[in-house]
Amino acid sequence: MINLRNDYSTLGHERVLKALLEHKDNVYLGYGLDSWSKKAEEKIKELLENKKVEVHFLMNGTGANMILLSHVLKPYHAVISADTGHIYVHETGAIEGSGHKILTCNNQEGKILPDQVEAICKAHTDEHMVKPKALYISNATETGSVYTLQELKALKKVCIKYDLYFYMDGARLGVALESCLNDIKWSDLCKLFDAFYIGGTKNGALLGEAMVLVNEDFKENFRYHIKNKGGMYAKGFVIGLEFYELFKDGLYMELAKESLESAKLLKDIMEEFGYYTFYPSSTNQLFYLVDKKEYEVFLENVSFELLGENEEGYLIRFVTSYASKKEEIEKMRRILEKIRR
Numbered sequence: 001m002i003n004l005r006n007d008y009s010t011l012g013h014e015r016v017l018k019a020l021l022e023h024k025d026n027v028y029l030g031y032g033l034d035s036w037s038k039k040a041e042e043k044i045k046e047l048l049e050n051k052k053v054e055v056h057f058l059m060n061g062t063g064a065n066m067i068l069l070s071h072v073l074k075p076y077h078a079v080i081s082a083d084t085g086h087i088y089v090h091e092t093g094a095i096e097g098s099g100h101k102i103l104t105c106n107n108q109e110g111k112i113l114p115d116q117v118e119a120i121c122k123a124h125t126d127e128h129m130v131k132p133k134a135l136y137i138s139n140a141t142e143t144g145s146v147y148t149l150q151e152l153k154a155l156k157k158v159c160i161k162y163d164l165y166f167y168m169d170g171a172r173l174g175v176a177l178e179s180c181l182n183d184i185k186w187s188d189l190c191k192l193f194d195a196f197y198i199g200g201t202k203n204g205a206l207l208g209e210a211m212v213l214v215n216e217d218f219k220e221n222f223r224y225h226i227k228n229k230g231g232m233y234a235k236g237f238v239i240g241l242e243f244y245e246l247f248k249d250g251l252y253m254e255l256a257k258e259s260l261e262s263a264k265l266l267k268d269i270m271e272e273f274g275y276y277t278f279y280p281s282s283t284n285q286l287f288y289l290v291d292k293k294e295y296e297v298f299l300e301n302v303s304f305e306l307l308g309e310n311e312e313g314y315l316i317r318f319v320t321s322y323a324s325k326k327e328e329i330e331k332m333r334r335i336l337e338k339i340r341r
Helices: 014-022 035-048 061-072 114-123 149-161 173-178 186-192 222-228 236-247 251-272 292-301 326-330 332-339
Strands: 054-058 077-082 102-105 131-138 165-169 195-199 209-213 285-290 305-310 313-319
Touching: 014 236, 035 054, 035 186, 035 209, 035 236, 054 061, 054 222, 054 236, 061 131, 061 165, 061 195, 061 209, 061 222, 102 114, 114 131, 114 149, 131 149, 149 165, 149 186, 165 186, 173 195, 173 251, 236 251, 251 285, 251 326, 251 332, 285 292, 292 313, 292 332, 326 332
Parallel strands: 077 102, 077 131, 131 165, 165 195
Antiparallel strands: 054 209, 195 209, 285 313, 305 313
16 A cells, blocks of 8 residues: 555654664653753754743644643634644644634635734624634644745734734655745744744654744643643653754754655645645645545555545545655656546
8 A cells, every 4th residue: 555644654763763763772861851951841942042931842733723722712712724724624623622612714725824814803892702812823734735934924914903813734854945936944933922832743753743832821830731741751762852853953953855846746746646636735735536336446455634625526635755755756647547547
């Protein structure tokens, strides 16, 4: 089977795993207070060109989103998200479970537009309704698109106008920043967002994400909140060591490039046989609408995700990663030749 199911189905990049094995007999402080976590934090601060931020290493994306939003929002606050947003679709009510309503916008190719945010804020007028207080976006989005710097600045402007926190889910931040459509630099992130996380799980790490706190108000007692929400990993040095290895000499972005190169190869092969993406993705997630025969052939030969089914066909998703082998993707030609006979 050709593995195109996701970008976290392998254990981790060999350099990350090698680093963990090299230090397996060492003893460290727990709970993220170790030397590797400090070194990784410094590397990330250098990349962001900002020494004032705090970096906290967390286990996973859902936990990161829930911990951050439940920490900064009061009980009557709500968060705005696209209707494709991970917190709304794929986190099993984690945000709602922490007491916060999610107010959704119809996604525009996975994105949110400023006028949509403004419309929601204007519609919530008094204390008989929840109060919008945070704007959540994913970059790359759940449909594979990326925000431009101009788009993010426009959203930031609306956030300032309506006193909203601006928060970014960076589960696939690596491929977003390496996308051919990207014009955002690492140093821009701290100017735009109150907080964001850098995804490790989907870009070479065994596990873990790096939460970056920019807003000074978020920093107070954040570690208390991590612990309270079950997110404080005793072996925090594992994540710290991983992120140090990923960021010490540019490996993180190299892996993102490899993922995108595989995605481009796959996309080109699909187009050779007349398949065009359902969403205009410029990252490592590719979506296709296929009929029953096509779906069944793919099912026999490829590991992928089915996202939906209706009278028009089956919406499927292929995802590449740094671990995708070019020769394996080339095998898609043989599969597509079966379909097009």
